[in-house]
Amino acid sequence: xxxxxxxxxxxxxxxxxxxxxxxxxxxxxxxxxxxxxxxxxxxxxxxxxxxxxxxxxxxxxxxxxxxxxxxxxxxxxxxxxxxxxxxxxxxxxxxxxxxxxxxxxxxxxxxxxxxxxxxxxxxxxxxxxxxxxxxxxxxxxxxxxxxxxxxxxxxxxxxxxxxxxxxxxxxxxxxxxxxxxxxxxxxxxxxxxxxxxxxxxxxxxxx
Numbered sequence: 001x002x003x004x005x006x007x008x009x010x011x012x013x014x015x016x017x018x019x020x021x022x023x024x025x026x027x028x029x030x031x032x033x034x035x036x037x038x039x040x041x042x043x044x045x046x047x048x049x050x051x052x053x054x055x056x057x058x059x060x061x062x063x064x065x066x067x068x069x070x071x072x073x074x075x076x077x078x079x080x081x082x083x084x085x086x087x088x089x090x091x092x093x094x095x096x097x098x099x100x101x102x103x104x105x106x107x108x109x110x111x112x113x114x115x116x117x118x119x120x121x122x123x124x125x126x127x128x129x130x131x132x133x134x135x136x137x138x139x140x141x142x143x144x145x146x147x148x149x150x151x152x153x154x155x156x157x158x159x160x161x162x163x164x165x166x167x168x169x170x171x172x173x174x175x176x177x178x179x180x181x182x183x184x185x186x187x188x189x190x191x192x193x194x195x196x197x198x199x200x201x202x203x204x205x206x207x
Contacts, residue, residue: 001130001131002128002129002130002131002160003128003129003158003160003161003162004126004127004128004129004158004160004162005126005127005141005142005145005156005157005158005162006124006125006126006127006145006156006157006158007124007125007126007127007145007148007149007152007154007155007156007157008090008115008118008119008121008124008154008155008157009118009121009123009124009148009149009152009153009154010117010118010121010152010153010154011121011152011153012121012122013152014063014064014065014123014152015063015064015148015151015152016060016061016062016063016064017045017058017059017060017061017062017064017072018060018061019151020045020064020144020147020148020151021043021044021045021060023147023150023151024043024074024140024143024144024147025042025043027143027146027147027176028041028043028139028140028143031139031143031180032201035198035202037198037201037202037205039202039205041076041077041079041136041205042076042077043074043075043076043140043144044074044075044076044077045058045060045072045073045074045075046058046072046073046075047066047070047071047072047073048070048071048072048073048084049069049070050069050070050071051069055073056070064087064125064148065087065123066087068086068088071084071085071086072084072085072086072087073085074127074140074141074144075137076136076137076140079134079136079137079204080134081130081132081133081134081137082133082137083127083128083129083133083137083140083141083144084127084128084130085125085126085127085128085144086125086126086128087123087124087125088123088124088125088126089122089123090119090121090122090123090124094119094124095119098115098116098119102115102116107166108169111155111169114155114169114171115155115169118154118155121152121154125145125148127141127142127144127145128141129141129162134200134204135196135197135198135200135201135204136201136204136205138180138197139180139197139198139201142162142163142175142179142180143179145175146172146175146176146179147172149171149172149175150172150173154171154172155169155170155171156168156169156170156171156172156175157169157170163179163180163185163190164178164185164186164187164190180194180197180198181194182194182195182198
């Protein structure tokens, strides 16, 4: 089982890997400070091929787009694991899914203009967290998604329980206000899970 965040941009200019890493690390360090964690781990990224699964040459200064047979791997040494990210085109099927969601979901319908305008860029990213990842990765993949959304004036969406479904779609500023913050969710499961993860992050980064 895995969970994902999707980011749909407004502007067509694609940010570089270095821009995403810089902003994601800033978000990560701000979050850790908020919860009294002094460690300052550094997020990194490489491209990998899917078959076989091998690291590829990765320039941090290039735009963060890649072929379908590659994925971006965001990781935080020395923690094991990471989050895999994919760059995809907005095809007719993707548009149909969103049109149906707009018609059937009142909350999504209220943000119709936001959604439709972002689909016009023609591409999106999605960030996937597989089960069993360390706590720091459970937090960080959402922060990477928020950074891409900020850089592209896009929105973030998750429909597979990555966080409280009722919060989506969200722009980066909204996401920052409540993502992974136990005190900002009414959902008992998310609150208890994020509390456990925050305690585990502190232990992971001090051992």
